[in-house]
Amino acid sequence: MSDINNQKDTQDIDNLGTGIRSIKSDVLIWRIFSFFLVFSIWEVAGRADISIAFPPFSEVALAFVSMIFSGEFSEAYADSLPPLFIGLSITIIGGVIIGISIGLVRGAEWFIMPLLIIFQTAPVSALIPMLTYIYGISDTSKVVAIVILGMPLVALNSYKGIQATNPSLLEMSESFLASRLNTILFVILPSAQKMIFAGLRLGISGAFIGIVLAELLITPTGIGDLITYNRFIARYDKMFATIVSILVIAGLTLGFMRMVEEWLFPSEKNN
Amino acid sequence: MSDIILETESIGVVYQQSVVALENVSLNIPSGKLTAILGPSGCGKTTLLKVIAGLIEPSTGIIKVKGQQITGPGPDRALVFQDFALLPWATVLQNVAFGLRARGIPKNEREETSLHYIKEVGLSGFEDKYPHQLSGGMRQRTGLARALTVNSDILLMDEPFSAVDEQMRRKLQEDLLNLLKIERKSVIFVTHSIEEAVYLADQVVILSGRPGSIADIVYPEIDRRGDIDSIRRQPRYIELVDEIWGSLRSYVE
Numbered sequence: 373m374s375d376i377n378n379q380k381d382t383q384d385i386d387n388l389g390t391g392i393r394s395i396k397s398d399v400l401i402w403r404i405f406s407f408f409l410v411f412s413i414w415e416v417a418g419r420a421d422i423s424i425a426f427p428p429f430s431e432v433a434l435a436f437v438s439m440i441f442s443g444e445f446s447e448a449y450a451d452s453l454p455p456l457f458i459g460l461s462i463t464i465i466g467g468v469i470i471g472i473s474i475g476l477v478r479g480a481e482w483f484i485m486p487l488l489i490i491f492q493t494a495p496v497s498a499l500i501p502m503l504t505y506i507y508g509i510s511d512t513s514k515v516v517a518i519v520i521l522g523m524p525l526v527a528l529n530s531y532k533g534i535q536a537t538n539p540s541l542l543e544m545s546e547s548f549l550a551s552r553l554n555t556i557l558f559v560i561l562p563s564a565q566k567m568i569f570a571g572l573r574l575g576i577s578g579a580f581i582g583i584v585l586a587e588l589l590i591t592p593t594g595i596g597d598l599i600t601y602n603r604f605i606a607r608y609d610k611m612f613a614t615i616v617s618i619l620v621i622a623g624l625t626l627g628f629m630r631m632v633e634e635w636l637f638p639s640e641k642n643n
Numbered sequence: 644m645s646d647i648i649l650e651t652e653s654i655g656v657v658y659q660q661s662v663v664a665l666e667n668v669s670l671n672i673p674s675g676k677l678t679a680i681l682g683p684s685g686c687g688k689t690t691l692l693k694v695i696a697g698l699i700e701p702s703t704g705i706i707k708v709k710g711q712q713i714t715g716p717g718p719d720r721a722l723v724f725q726d727f728a729l730l731p732w733a734t735v736l737q738n739v740a741f742g743l744r745a746r747g748i749p750k751n752e753r754e755e756t757s758l759h760y761i762k763e764v765g766l767s768g769f770e771d772k773y774p775h776q777l778s779g780g781m782r783q784r785t786g787l788a789r790a791l792t793v794n795s796d797i798l799l800m801d802e803p804f805s806a807v808d809e810q811m812r813r814k815l816q817e818d819l820l821n822l823l824k825i826e827r828k829s830v831i832f833v834t835h836s837i838e839e840a841v842y843l844a845d846q847v848v849i850l851s852g853r854p855g856s857i858a859d860i861v862y863p864e865i866d867r868r869g870d871i872d873s874i875r876r877q878p879r880y881i882e883l884v885d886e887i888w889g890s891l892r893s894y895v896e
Binding site: 538540541543544545546547548549550551554558559562563565637 | 693696697698716717718720721722724726728730732733741742744745746789793
């Protein structure tokens with residue numbers, strides 16, 4: 373075969389690519405603007421004297437900074453981060469392994485899926501007070517709360533990602549004599565990658581809901597306690613500052629996951 | 644008649660105990676020739692190809708390659724897919740090298756082989772492109788190069804040019820004929836196009852519809868030694884297209 377007819381097509385697509393990249397730098401500006409907008413509205417609403425329990429943004433920001441330096445945050449997070457870290461690790465590693473296994477092994481699907489679907493759809497937070505009866509007021513209850521809120525999302529999405537592998541690619545792999553292991557490594561896992569990471573992002577959000585719920589409902593320690601305590605003594609600025617700090621940490625964790633994904637799968641398709 | 648490289652003996656395929664997709668298909672595939680399997684849609688021609696590829700187990704009958712019965716995919720056969728079956732996250736080079744990678748060939752060696760065939764199918768300069776950056780024709784060239792790298796004697800092509808436009812299809816057909824002058828392969832080519840079958844094939848197997856069985860076998864015996872442009876002007880070509888349409892017409896209802 374000799375000549376190539378579609379050079380032009382390819383160039384057009386390349387140009388489109390650079391177009392997308394220049395849009396991307398604009399995105400940052402829009403994001404900053406959206407934060408600015410929300411904070412401004414917050415500031416105005418806070419000053420409008422709606423409720424004493426709703427301080428303006430500036431007060432919350434000041435409280436945030438003061439709590440960093442007073443050691444209130446570091447003390448609370450010293451209680452909250454270790455179980456969060458353990459719970460997240462179990463959620464991520466366990467969820468991906470379970471999801472991939474039920475996607476690959478026939479039969480495992482019937483065994484584990486019903487449980488996962490129940491955990492995904494049922495109001496699991498209602499189960500959290502029950503954990504106190506089983507594990508007492510301990511870090512274990514926090515870890516369990518995180519795992520039951522986060523892991524089903526990770527496992528289900530990983531499973532769906534594996535199931536969604538294009539059957540034609542599987543046939544291709546088989547016809548080119550790839551072993552089962554090579555098919556999993558070269559075809560199934562790369563194909564499921566996006567769904568798995570989408571599940572991880574959802575699971576991480578679930579895990580953060582889990583830790584906050586556990587600390588609000590079961591064990592009055594850590595950030596949950598900081599929220600409850602400040603509400604109790606009517607320091608609403610500090611209460612909101614604590615909530616904002618959780619959002620920041622959740623955001624950073626999700627950003628970190630994105631970096632891991634980009635590092636593991638540095639593919640053109642991600643652009 | 645030349646040597647027989649592959650034969651099927653009374654192949655039958657039944658789906659779900661009741662749907663008969665293929666019935667009593669016995670075929671001889673001559674070595675170094677192109678055999679087209681032609682039939683209306685739903686006649687089981689792709690099923691037949693996948694049985695020959697070893698991807699579908701026949702309910703009855705056996706397949707022999709060079710006299711040896713086969714039970715699954717093997718190194719003697721390589722497949723080109725209708726939907727290209729390219730890995731969207733892999734470059735042209737990585738896609739072409741897939742078969743060699745699956746066989747554990749070291750990176751340097753498989754890339755060297757792959758680059759050779761990428762050049763042969765006319766994709767030089769596109770090694771690092773991804774499938775979504777290629778046109779349909781270029782994607783199928785990638786699929787063809789992948790099938791060539793594993794150096795199988797038999798090339799199985801499942802409606803390879805049906806997903807590209809008419810002009811590109813003609814170009815790909817010409818290029819395939821030119822390529823087969825260099826690469827001595829035995830090709831089994833599934834198509835629903837009478838023109839394509841007559842243009843390319845040395846042997847045209849006509850399948851009747853539901854259940855698929857052999858209705859007729861035609862040997863075009865068109866002179867392809869000269870200019871490939873002239874094939875479509877040969878009286879024999881025009882005659883045959885008419886004749887095959889005559890025998891297929893009754894199945895297309």
